[in-house]
Amino acid sequence: MAAITEALDLGQLDRSLAQRVSPGRWEKILSCIQCGTCSASCPAAHAMDISPRQMWRMVQLGMTEEVLRSKSIWLCSLCYTCHVRCPRGIPLTETIVRLKELAMERGIVSSPQSEAFYRAFAEVMRRYGRLREVEFMARYFLASNPLAALGFARLGLTMLARGKIRPELPRLGGEGRLDRLFARVAELEEKR
Amino acid sequence: MRYIFYPGCSQEGTALEYRDSTLAVLQALGADVQELEGWTCCGASVASVMSELLGFVLPARNLALAEKQANGRDLLTVCSACYTNFRRTFATLAANRQLHQKVNQALELEGLAYQGTLTARHILDVLANDFGPEAIRARVKKPLEGLTVAPYYGCQTVRPYSPFDDGQRPTSMLPLLEALGVKVHRHSREASCCGTSLLMTKPEVGLTMVGSVLEACEGADCIVTVCPMCHMNLDAYQDKVSRLLGRKVQIPVLYLPQLIGLALGLPEEKLGLRRHITPVKF
Ligand code: SF4
Ligand code: SF4
Numbered sequence: 001m002a003a004i005t006e007a008l009d010l011g012q013l014d015r016s017l018a019q020r021v022s023p024g025r026w027e028k029i030l031s032c033i034q035c036g037t038c039s040a041s042c043p044a045a046h047a048m049d050i051s052p053r054q055m056w057r058m059v060q061l062g063m064t065e066e067v068l069r070s071k072s073i074w075l076c077s078l079c080y081t082c083h084v085r086c087p088r089g090i091p092l093t094e095t096i097v098r099l100k101e102l103a104m105e106r107g108i109v110s111s112p113q114s115e116a117f118y119r120a121f122a123e124v125m126r127r128y129g130r131l132r133e134v135e136f137m138a139r140y141f142l143a144s145n146p147l148a149a150l151g152f153a154r155l156g157l158t159m160l161a162r163g164k165i166r167p168e169l170p171r172l173g174g175e176g177r178l179d180r181l182f183a184r185v186a187e188l189e190e191k192r
Numbered sequence: 193m194r195y196i197f198y199p200g201c202s203q204e205g206t207a208l209e210y211r212d213s214t215l216a217v218l219q220a221l222g223a224d225v226q227e228l229e230g231w232t233c234c235g236a237s238v239a240s241v242m243s244e245l246l247g248f249v250l251p252a253r254n255l256a257l258a259e260k261q262a263n264g265r266d267l268l269t270v271c272s273a274c275y276t277n278f279r280r281t282f283a284t285l286a287a288n289r290q291l292h293q294k295v296n297q298a299l300e301l302e303g304l305a306y307q308g309t310l311t312a313r314h315i316l317d318v319l320a321n322d323f324g325p326e327a328i329r330a331r332v333k334k335p336l337e338g339l340t341v342a343p344y345y346g347c348q349t350v351r352p353y354s355p356f357d358d359g360q361r362p363t364s365m366l367p368l369l370e371a372l373g374v375k376v377h378r379h380s381r382e383a384s385c386c387g388t389s390l391l392m393t394k395p396e397v398g399l400t401m402v403g404s405v406l407e408a409c410e411g412a413d414c415i416v417t418v419c420p421m422c423h424m425n426l427d428a429y430q431d432k433v434s435r436l437l438g439r440k441v442q443i444p445v446l447y448l449p450q451l452i453g454l455a456l457g458l459p460e461e462k463l464g465l466r467r468h469i470t471p472v473k474f
Pocket of ligand 1: 082087089
């Protein structure tokens with residue numbers, strides 16, 4: 001990032017991103033003092049392309065595309081460490097979840113594995129009302145990277161042997177346990 | 193002590209032994225436990241990424257069912273992600289009437305409404321505060337003397353919605369462990385992150401996180417957890433972590449109720465220690 005030489009005039013910022021991902025409490029995001037506590041606390045910061053501190057500045061600046069396309073949001077494991085430590089009390093972790101939602105909605109998820117993970121999980125949840133772990137894993141690996149499944153094959157066999165997982169055939173067609181509730185939520189959110 | 197038990201999805205599969213050992217210990221302590229009828233997934237970390245509203249509706253559906261069945265019982269969860277979803281829903285809806293109404297508009301479809309009167313409690317809270325170390329100590333048949341145990345709370349057990357312990361330096365497991373006669377191995381990663389779903393989506397990052405927890409616990413005979421996600425990550429990836437670190441790391445990981453069950457002398461088939469990936473041998 002280029003060095004910032006002038007003081008930011010917070011009155012002039014593009015607030016659309018902050019307003020979108022933190023409805024009702026977006027002013028809080030503008031109160032970030034760039035202290036870096038979030039970055040220093042984050043167990044995944046070392047693997048991120050934009051550090052949490054930088055990301056919050058970019059949210060303030062309304063840099064929507066750059067933030068949504070970052071790897072960082074998909075590296076957040078929801079540990080809530082930054083959330084409880086932020087001296088300005090910004091609800092950081094939950095705002096990252098909203099950033100993930102927005103990236104999914106706009107179809108600009110930089111991590112195909114994460115997208116496959118969320119979609120496979122949601123699909124199994126909608127069908128059966130509860131997660132069927134084996135079917136979820138199968139769907140996830142098929143959609144993300146079937147070869148990566150090999151890396152899990154040995155673990156899968158051990159789990160079968162210990163009775164930790166049971167072979168379950170995907171019941172294609174499903175039961176549609178939560179179909180109606182999911183549809184109702186989409187209707188209320190005026191999506192799709 | 194009367195509870196409604198919300199098992200959560202993993203208790204029907206990979207974490208069956210957590211459910212069995214929890215119910216066995218609660219029974220031994222004289223609790224009256226009913227399973228929540230008609231429960232569905234709390235949405236895990238997934239629903240609220242798919243849609244903010246869905247992330248509240250799925251927990252609220254279960255909370256609404258629990259309100260109907262409660263009759264003075266507390267809602268008990270054993271998974272820290274379910275726990276956080278329930279408490280986040282309770283707290284957020286209490287502060288946002290509009291959202292609360294919208295959630296109930298969705299639930300109407302199933303003939304349900306969440307009143308906002310009930311939230312969830314965590315098994316660690318219940319063991320530490322409803323029963324307490326003295327009640328447990330009084331029932332110990334085989335004190336686990338000579339065993340060194342590393343407590344591991346993980347993240348969402350203690351933050352940010354948890355009222356029963358410190359969000360960064362938790363201690364609620366200590367008196368319980370001492371009541372079992374074990375020696376406690378304190379370490380710097382007690383409330384660090386296990387990596388959650390990164391083990392699947394970004395394995396190289398997830399394995400570093402698991403590795404740092406396992407390394408901090410070295411020197412103990414076992415690790416004790418209170419969340420099925422933490423358990424899976426710490427227990428199942430030790431081979432991969434060993435490869436990453438270039439040396440063998442092997443340390444059994446038990447659920448707290450399993451360890452309590454051992455000290456209470458409960459039968460092995462109730463504790464399911466053989467189901468773990470890292471063999472439980474002390
Ligand atoms: S901890 Fe809070 S105030 Fe500090 S840089 Fe991060 S978001 Fe800004
Ligand atoms: S909640 Fe996410 S961004 Fe914050 S410290 Fe944890 S992993 Fe990092």
